[in-house]
Amino acid sequence: MYKYDKIDQQLVNERVAQYRDQTRRYLAGELSEDEFRPIRLQNGLYIQRLAPMLRIAVPYGLLSSKQLHKLGDIAKKYDKDYGHFSTRQNLQLNWPKLEDVPDILAELATVEMHAIQTSGNCIRNITTDQFAGVAPDELFDPRAMAEIIRQWSTFHPEFALLPRKFKIAVSGTKEDRAVVQMHDIGMEFFKNENDDIRIKVWVGGGLGRTPILGSVIHENLEWQHALSYCEAIVRTYNMHGRRDNSYKARIKILVKAIGIEAFKEQVDAEWAHSKNGPLTITQAEFDRVSTYFEPMPYETLPANDVSFDTQLASNPAFAAWVKRCVHPHKTAGYRAITLSLKTHGEAPGDASSAQMHTVAELADGYSFGELRVSHEQNLILADVKLSDLFTVWEKARAAGLATPNIGLLTDIICCPGGDFCNLANAKSIPIAKSIQAQFDNLDYLHDIGEIEINISGCMNACGHHHVGHIGILGVDKGDTEWYQVSLGGKQGNDASLSAVIGPSFSAEEMPSVIQKLIDVYVRERTPEERFIDTVRRLGMEPFKTHLYAEKIEVTT
């Protein structure tokens, strides 16, 4: 993975000093609340319901074991011994003290980490596929470009105070796993017939209050122009995005208002000035950054392993885990694995300090000392030998990290919700837990098969409810919390946004609501048909009919 040189380290150190002084001035009353807000947000610090929340950047989801050990230490020392991995592949601390944040940043800087631009109206963490570099269907490893874009966007002087937050995702696979279509800019890298690296650029996607999938603004961009083209887009947005209404301030609203054709014309006019200028990425810089992402020093291994086959055949629990949590790898004899942070009864995405240390040790022992965070809020060891899988499973299981539910109903994407977040209309974690309790039988879960349930506590959609096969949105009616259910969202190449099924439900009703939707699916599905495909084939009606046919029984 990328290693800091003197320049990277100096920037992060200077940031610690800058933020320390900003915090000092705020505490001394030299900065007002309103003035400090954009400053602390650009450093990932929210003032939440019960305490501040600090969001630590995990650039494109990649972590070293040393970094994860440090995160575990920080969570113990400054927080309540746990952290929350977010849908933006970052780590959130829910209980740090505002005055401690400069010290936390100083500790992070010792392991080449920071909280720069993890919130606020600026360019946020660049995200990508959690299997980047190892996925068999990969056409281009996007990590070097993600790093180049990260550096370009870090303290970009022109884009420090945009109309609204700005999210960029990159991917380089046939099967999109980075949800590029729901980003302000999505970049899908591919190779053309001459083997040149090109980019399909999407713009104006986003969830939130007005969910929109992105539009293609460039079909075939040469990689050398990635930065100048992004700069033209963001500059156009900075000047013309709506600042008068924060709900209409994202780039998607601008693109929608003037149309993708007119927007592209503006961007192209802007780009004409900078194309082939100093922002053009040189081969030398691309090569320099790429050296950090070369393939791991893999052993030459056979495609099969007898001990693995034996355990697989004789141990059903191991087999169930392999089926859900082990993923194919480019290199013979290796696999990527997902460590589930979706243990039934725990808040989705949460990891204790002890679990972080365990995962760091597993990474050191079995996966070249690196790991990844997925936007589905799980942790990934990307390079595990087939012959090590059983051992890794046993250790992960002992640490509560081997629930065989990846891609299944209880692998719920969930924002922190009303338990922590100031913006939330309703709690989301208890809903996730109650659904997990309703579907606690693993055989049943496997029988239901692949399905994604995404929960957001408000329309800001941190839980990506619009692209869940079942989306759940917390809504506020007077003083009580209600949940709006939608169906038919999907991430991936054939992404779609879900539609609301009908009137909302109380928290108590939610497990039985999901149960009824599943009952209709199980009744109607054809062999091998996934939930989303049944929804797409039949439409909303049979689900709606069953759901609202009688008053929902309240489970007690």
Next chain:
Amino acid sequence: MSQLIKGNQIAPDEWTRVIPPSFGDEPVRKQAGKVVMFKLHDEETFTQKQIDATEIPATGKVLLPLTIWLAKKDSLAARMAAGEIGIVLQTHEPIEKLVEAFDDLNKLPVIAIYVQIFADGRNFTLGNLLRTRYDFNNELRAVGDIMRDQLYFLKRSGFDSYLIKEGRNAEEAIASLDDFKQPYQGATDDVPVWRRVSRS
């Protein structure tokens, strides 16, 4: 009172900024009960009534809002020639209007960009464009809700003087012009880091 930073030090301000009077009947836009401070691109800056009532000091160097200049320029030609007129552009005003108003922008000793609130980052793009696209070489000044925490970004966006808002310590703020010594990306002041230094 506001203090001016220029050339990395506190400097006397020779310019008087002309501010049109407010009559209290200017249109006010509200969003969820709160006044919207951000004007949209190309929105009207001052009403005709405000423009008519604006008084320009008879002598000395004055910073005039672009709107006021356009309305009264015929009577100000001599002072312009004498180098006594600078122009204030607000962040929502199209830069093209400024560029079209002068056959040579460098006849202006000062252009000031006024930002009503800190969080409005359009001033950065405007500064950048004035320096890189329109080749403005004279003083580029940041005015309005300007404080220490924008200075580094303003400097890299082409500004070279900063009117720190009232009540803020401008002496201490000077240090922030230099918050980061080796930035990653190119801007008006430099090329991207990989063209600047050898990193291998």
